Amino acid sequence: MVSRVKRLFIGRPMKSEELGEEKLSKLKALAVLSSDALSSVAYGTEQILLVLMTVGVAALWYSIPISVAVLGLLTILILSYRQTIFNYPAGGGAYIVAKDNLGLSTGLMAGGSLLVDYILTVAVSSSAGTDAITSAFPSLHDHRVLISLIMITFLTVLNLRGISESASVLALPVYLFVCSVFILIVCGIYNYITGGVSAPQPVSGMTMSGVGLFLLLKAFSSGCSALTGVEAVSNAIPNFKKPAEKNAASTLVMMGVILGSMFIGISLLAYWYGIQPTEKETVVSQIAASTFGRGTIYYIIQGVTALILFLAANTAYSAFPLLAFMLAKDKFMPHMFMVRGDRLGFSNGIIILGVLSALLVIVFHGNTENLIPLYAVGVFIPFTLSQLGMMVKWIKLKPNGWGLKLIINSIGMLTTLVITFIFIITKFSQVWMVFIFLPVVMFIFYSIHKHYLNTADELRIQIDIDKPVIKGSTIVIPVAGITRVVLNTISYAKSLTDNVVAVYVGFDDEDIQKMEAKWEEWNPGVRLIVLRSRYRSIMKPLIRFIETVEWKTADTDHITVLIPQFITKYWWQNILHNQTSLLIRAYLFQQKDIVIATVPFHLNR
Incomplete structure (x- = not known):
């Protein structure tokens, strides 16, 4: 029954040889990996306002000069990460770059921040999508948390089906959102030019008390979300089709152009229309x-906006399991994150991310505004x-053209x-x-790493010295009566x-x-x-008896406790x-340190 339900939701198991078919083209990758960035235009301007x-x-x-400044920062980041792609084609982003050039602790800080950020991405995206729905249908405002949880469950199941299938599902709503926003921007600009805007506008360049550097910086940082x-x-990068790094770089540039255009367009329309943000x-x-x-x-625009805000979380579903895999490979996260599931994705990472x-959505009651600052700091x-x-890499290696590359990364870093x-x-x-949480996450990383190293030390053998010790065997069978279960166990023991x-x-x-x-x-x-x-x-x-047998026969016999157990037909x-x-x-x-085994006896009714 469980297997049939799993096959219904997840799909058939895939062979390891089919992994190549799960690689993404540029158009699919743009939908999967850029949905988070592209969706942020739905709330970036709002955070400034x-x-x-x-x-x-x-x-x-x-809001206009602040939006231009955000656009400038986006340009710097696109150029910087484009260089990262070509120099670290194996992926891993900030974790690998920081670990290789700044040391292990710094790399773990970057990796830990990204992991937490991806968790926040899913929570923020689902909450923001719910806000878009409740804006169109205010009667649903009291059910925000439930709507968010339903969408997180949907995305988790979708990603368990494999990255290629999730990309196919995501492509249509992502590109519908992009088209809808550009249509909104073009029509909005046309309305403004033709005098169709009736809302009062703030006076351009107006100075007023209360607007200082601190406030402007606060608004700028909010817009950087x-x-x-x-x-x-x-x-x-490993999720791209070959040549992976070239396809990834092209996808990054496409994302930057689309994101920048939509963000500045929404900011201009918000100013021209005299928009004031409200809670509802x-x-x-x-x-x-x-x-x-x-x-x-x-309603079409609101629908696709809500959909892209929900699906923006899919960026995290693509990146979190891969980063968790790399940390697990370096023995800083549990090895279960290295295991591929039936559909060749890192299923454990996907499930943990969803949970x-x-x-987080439950704890913050689906309040996007409370989550965004923490989310932005994490990235x-x-x-x-x-x-x-x-x-540091350019200064150490000094490759051809390293001066310009250093300037780009220096501006980005500062x-x-x-x-x-x-x-x-x-x-x-x-x-x-x-x-x-950052010190706690790093402490967990080091604790896991120490455990794996200690375990390896204790399990390691010297092949030329350590050989199996041949002993006899003593079997202890705990019994509660004379039944077929006991008969079955004794027969096996003898x-x-x-x-x-x-x-x-x-x-x-x-009784005795x-x-x-x-x-x-x-x-x-x-x-x-x-x-x-x-x-x-x-x-x-029983334990005292086993200890006595263990003490008397430790040098001559292996001790095995053979436990009789009957298995009922139905779980209840x-x-x-x-x-x-x-x-x-x-x-x-x-x-x-003894052998413990169970001898099952299955009941038929």
Whole structure:
């Protein structure tokens, strides 16, 4: 039953040889890896306006120069990450760059920041998509968390089906969103030129009290949330078809051009239309309503905007499992993240990402505004470390044309470093958790790494010295009575060795006498040891007996505890039985260096 349900949702298992078919073309990769960055135009401008509105409507004029500054930073990041792609074609982005050039700890800081950022990406995208839906249908506002969780579940299942299939599903809504936004921008500009804009506009260049450098920097840093997701292409180069690095670089440039055009267009329309952000309606919704009215076109734009905001999380579903794989390969994350699933994706990474992001949505009650600052800081730290790493690389290697490359990465590093500090200073009350979770994540990385190294040391053998030790075998069988389960277990034990002993724990003299009499009558050819338990505990007397056997035979025999267990036909029937065998096995696994095995007996009704 479980297998059939899995096949229904996930699809048929794929052979390892089919991995090449899962590689992405540029158009599919743009849909999968750029959906996060492209979708951020739906809330990037809004974040700028929210800060400026704190001092009045007249301050909204500053949104234009701030948007131009954000566009300049986007250009720098595109040029910088394009260099990273060609120099680190194996992927990994900031983690690999920082680890190779700045040291292991710095690399882990970048990797940890990215992992947390990808979790936040899913939470922010699903929350922002819900906001777009509730803007069009205000009656759904109280169900924001549930809508977000449904979409996270959908994306998790979609990605478990494989990256190629998810890309095919994503391509249409991503390109519909791009077309819709450009149509909105063109029609909005036409309305403005022809005098169709009736909303009051703030006075251009107006100076007013309350607008200082601190406020402008705060608005700029908020607008930089539109740049999250730019690094995803450099992290996922192995997902591209060959030549992977050239295709990745082309995809990155296409993403930059589309993102920059849409962002500056939305910012201009918001200013020309005199848009003021509100809690109940997004900026894009207001622009669309002012341009087309609340008719069919408006609802189409809101629909594709909500869809792209939900699907933007797919960027994280592509990059998180790959980065987790690289960290696991270096022994800083559990090895389960290295395992490919039935559909050749890193299924464990996909599932963990979905679960953690869903928890974030629940904790923050689907409030996008509370998540975005933390989300942006999580990505600007890797931005800065990646650029710094590339600077060190150029200074050390000095390849042809390294001077220009150094200048590009230096500008990128200084700009993103400033942005990071701006976020920390202006939004400390919302991003203070960075100073807790980053050290915690790095501590976890090092703890995992230490465990794997210690485990390897203890398991390692010297091939020329260490040889198997041949011993006899003593088998201990805990029994609760004389049944077919016990018969089945004794039969198996005697096929291995003649040194078999059964152990029965009795609570009173009557039970013990009955058991001894029945055993003697049955006479299975195995000695029965009877233990008395005055406190009605099975575990303590049994463990003491096993310890005695272990002490007496440790040098001559391997000790095996063979546990009889019957398996019910239906899972719910297990509840009706005392699962003492499970307790015995669990305790012995944790406490004893002995062999523990279960002999199953399946019931037919």
